[in-house]
Amino acid sequence: MGTLASSIEEYLKRLLALSASGYIEIRRKELSQKFQCVPSQVNYVLETRFTLERGYLVESKRGGKGFVRVKKIKISEGGLLSMLLEEISKGSMNKERARHFIQRLNEEKFISYRESKLMESVLDGLDAVENEIVRDFIRGRILGKMIIVLLKHDV
Amino acid sequence: MGTLASSIEEYLKRLLALSASGYIEIRRKELSQKFQCVPSQVNYVLETRFTLERGYLVESKRGGKGFVRVKKIKISEGGLLSMLLEEISKGSMNKERARHFIQRLNEEKFISYRESKLMESVLDGLDAVENEIVRDFIRGRILGKMIIVLLKHDV
DNA sequence: TATTTTGACTATCTTTGACTTTTACTCTTA
DNA sequence: TAAGAGTAAAAGTCAAAGATAGTCAAAATA
Numbered sequence: 001m002g003t004l005a006s007s008i009e010e011y012l013k014r015l016l017a018l019s020a021s022g023y024i025e026i027r028r029k030e031l032s033q034k035f036q037c038v039p040s041q042v043n044y045v046l047e048t049r050f051t052l053e054r055g056y057l058v059e060s061k062r063g064g065k066g067f068v069r070v071k072k073i074k075i076s077e078g079g080l081l082s083m084l085l086e087e088i089s090k091g092s093m094n095k096e097r098a099r100h101f102i103q104r105l106n107e108e109k110f111i112s113y114r115e116s117k118l119m120e121s122v123l124d125g126l127d128a129v130e131n132e133i134v135r136d137f138i139r140g141r142i143l144g145k146m147i148i149v150l151l152k153h154d155v
Numbered sequence: 156m157g158t159l160a161s162s163i164e165e166y167l168k169r170l171l172a173l174s175a176s177g178y179i180e181i182r183r184k185e186l187s188q189k190f191q192c193v194p195s196q197v198n199y200v201l202e203t204r205f206t207l208e209r210g211y212l213v214e215s216k217r218g219g220k221g222f223v224r225v226k227k228i229k230i231s232e233g234g235l236l237s238m239l240l241e242e243i244s245k246g247s248m249n250k251e252r253a254r255h256f257i258q259r260l261n262e263e264k265f266i267s268y269r270e271s272k273l274m275e276s277v278l279d280g281l282d283a284v285e286n287e288i289v290r291d292f293i294r295g296r297i298l299g300k301m302i303i304v305l306l307k308h309d310v
Numbered sequence: 311t312a313t314t315t316t317g318a319c320t321a322t323c324t325t326t327g328a329c330t331t332t333t334a335c336t337c338t339t340a
Numbered sequence: 341t342a343a344g345a346g347t348a349a350a351a352g353t354c355a356a357a358g359a360t361a362g363t364c365a366a367a368a369t370a
Contacts, residue, residue: 027361060361063323138284193326219333
């Protein structure tokens with residue numbers, strides 16, 4: 001028997017494997033009751049085991065009928081997305097590299113032409129940020145958030 | 156099954172979609188009876204889901220012959236985008252305002268949900284720009300460029 | 311020391327109900 | 341009969357209660 005955290009991790013992964021939709025929705029409180037622990041333990045598991053790097057997306061809603069949704073995303077090893085995610089995780093990205101990735105994303109039909117143009121317009125808009133370090137950082141940051149959105153709301 | 160609030164929201168939107176006049180008139184009390192809740196629940200739904208920023212106008216009258224009228228404000232894509240551009244040029248485009256505009260564009264079906272989330276992620280990404288003046292300026296600049304893309308590459 | 315577990319405090323969203331205001335209608339009364 | 345008073349039938353307001361989830365740092369454990 002390992003830690004509580006890994007039991008919960010396994011449980012969620014089992015649920016995910018069984019789910020036809022590719023994602024699961026749980027009640028944080030219910031789950032914590034099932035494992036007889038505090039609710040924030042669930043957050044700990046999600047933060048440490050269901051990260052983007054590991055191929056998971058987590059969304060949630062508070063209040064009545066609240067939920068936590070965990071989604072498994074398929075990122076092919078060594079593919080465009082995994083390269084992109086890795087570069088983004090390093091923190092920043094220059095304009096040419098970003099433009100290249102956006103074009104490739106469109107070529108691979110991961111985004112539409114219009115979406116690619118929308119994303120490129122961000123790069124141009126950022127030219128007005130004076131400091132190059134800051135500019136590259138913000139560019140990487142925005143790109144990262146955009147990728148998450150694209151994965152969350154895949155076509 | 157979602158919340159009561161979203162059931163009522165959906166019901167009203169369905170009625171609106173069916174209505175030829177572009178607006179609907181309901182009795183607050185009747186509606187609350189239909190959904191077996193207190194009347195003020197209807198106000199909650201109207202206040203949170205049928206706001207001006209989302210493109211709805213709500214009017215009402217009390218007393219005998221009282222009613223609640225909900226109207227969808229019709230606006231053209233060009234109209235909405237030029238309002239946006241005007242606010243940007245006046246420098247009054249803060250983050251929340253921008254977010255509402257983007258959501259409105261989606262609600263009006265001028266952009267897809269995915270595109271709206273893509274645009275919103277720019278707003279969040281820009282939070283890392285320290286200086287508020289700079290941040291607002293860059294946000295406006297990017298938004299402006301995005302709008303041009305939307306106009307150019309019409310769906 | 312690094313990881314895990316816990317709990318106090320906070321944030322967000324929804325639902326409810328007591329109390330207030332407005333309006334149409336009816337009933338008096340000069 | 342016109343003006344005013346009273347009444348019932350709406351709708352509005354607002355704050356409290358309820359239902360979730362998130363954050364963060366201290367404590368416990370490996």
